[in-house]
Amino acid sequence: MTADHNPEVRTVVHEERGWQVLVHPRNGDGYHHRVAEGRLHLQMWHPKRSVSVLLPSVETDNRYEIFSKRHPTVRLNTYPDVCEELESAYNLKGLCSDRLCEFRIWFVLSAQIGATQPNVWSRPVPCCQD
Numbered sequence: 001m002t003a004d005h006n007p008e009v010r011t012v013v014h015e016e017r018g019w020q021v022l023v024h025p026r027n028g029d030g031y032h033h034r035v036a037e038g039r040l041h042l043q044m045w046h047p048k049r050s051v052s053v054l055l056p057s058v059e060t061d062n063r064y065e066i067f068s069k070r071h072p073t074v075r076l077n078t079y080p081d082v083c084e085e086l087e088s089a090y091n092l093k094g095l096c097s098d099r100l101c102e103f104r105i106w107f108v109l110s111a112q113i114g115a116t117q118p119n120v121w122s123r124p125v126p127c128c129q130d
Helices: 031-037 079-090 097-112
Strands: 011-016 019-023 043-046 051-054 064-067 074-076
Touching: 011 097, 019 097, 051 079, 064 079, 074 079
Parallel strands: none
Antiparallel strands: 011 019, 019 043, 043 051, 051 064, 064 074
């Protein structure tokens, strides 16, 4: 099942090289339920190409998910695989993995401290090299 890739329900926290990094706003509907259930995640959105990448969460079976209306939805285990898929299928370069990891710590993991089920922390998000 494909997760919700609608960028309009998220807030932009960073823009770089045509990509936007988005998160669910803390004052948005269902934010606290998302945190408690481990469904809070980052989204990379490329508005010019209409390509979305959800970073791992319970909502995506702890995998990365790439969505576009032009290609089938793909779930991948590692960020290097995401970068490879973005280049081969969309001719796009992914964002810096270190920066994404920092955003994930600040906007996802910090929100989940003390609020999530233990399995949310059981699998680290792999990062890629630039």
